[in-house]
Each structure stands twice: as C-alpha cells, then as structure tokens.
Amino acid sequence: MQVNMHEAKTQLSKLGEKAWAGEKVVIAKSGKPYLDLVPHREHQAPRQPGRLKGQISIAEDFDHTPADIIAAFEGEL
Template sequence: MQVNMHEAKSQLSKLGKKVWEGETVVIAKAGKPYLDLVPHRENITPRKPGRLTGQIMIAEDFDKMSLDVIAGFEGEL
C-alpha cells in the first residue's frame, strides 16, 4: 500500500494498525516512495562488546600531533 504524506498524517493510527497486521505501507512524497512504515521491534540480540577485536588497528602515533598542527588549529599560524 502506498499513501501520500498528507494522507499518512491524517491516517497514522489506521496505517500503524495495518502495519502491525503485516501489511506493507510506503509513504510517498510528490508521488515517489519516501518512507517505509514499519513496526517497532525490540532488539532481541544484546550488544556484544569486543566483537571486532583484532579487526581494527590504530597506529601507535594516533594521538600524537606536531606543535605546528596544533598551532594551526588554534589560529596561531
């Protein structure tokens, strides 16, 4: 189902119910698809910290900066 933005504003409750019942609702702007209306789903997979360990490398000198670069950022050059 595709509805225009104005219709979506005035029919939001009805559209929300249709989405929860499984219908696909696309909101159009100027006749072109703009947004998909989807039901909220709780994140059932808890975040797992550290899952990218070993895949991201940071250079040893990452937080070191020369004084002339610092001066440039501070407008002293």
C-alpha cells in the first residue's frame, strides 16, 4: 500500500498496525515512494564466526582457474 505524507501523518497508528501485520507500507512524497514503514525488530544475537568450522570444505583446486576460462574473460577467445 502507498500513502502520501499527509495521510501518513494523520493515520500513523493504523499504518503502523498494518506494517506489523506484514503489509508493505510505502509513504510517498510528491507521488513518488519516499519511505518504507517497517516494524522494529530486536537485534539478533551477534554473529559468531567459526560456528560452522569443520562443516564446510573447499575443493583443492578452488584457486586454480583453467586457462580457457581466463582467456574467455579477457576476450581472447
């Protein structure tokens, strides 16, 4: 749903409820999208690097790029 700035000012509570219910609310200025009204979510727990240690593997030839692929990217083919 898209509403103009004036309507958003007068109906902020109703628009907030719609955003909480999952509806996309866009506030427009001069008929063009200006702001998205989204519900506040508590911050998630900080990332913990290494959580997947030992569960991901990289192929031995990961850093090796065949010559024909390099040539194709460089426009030599």
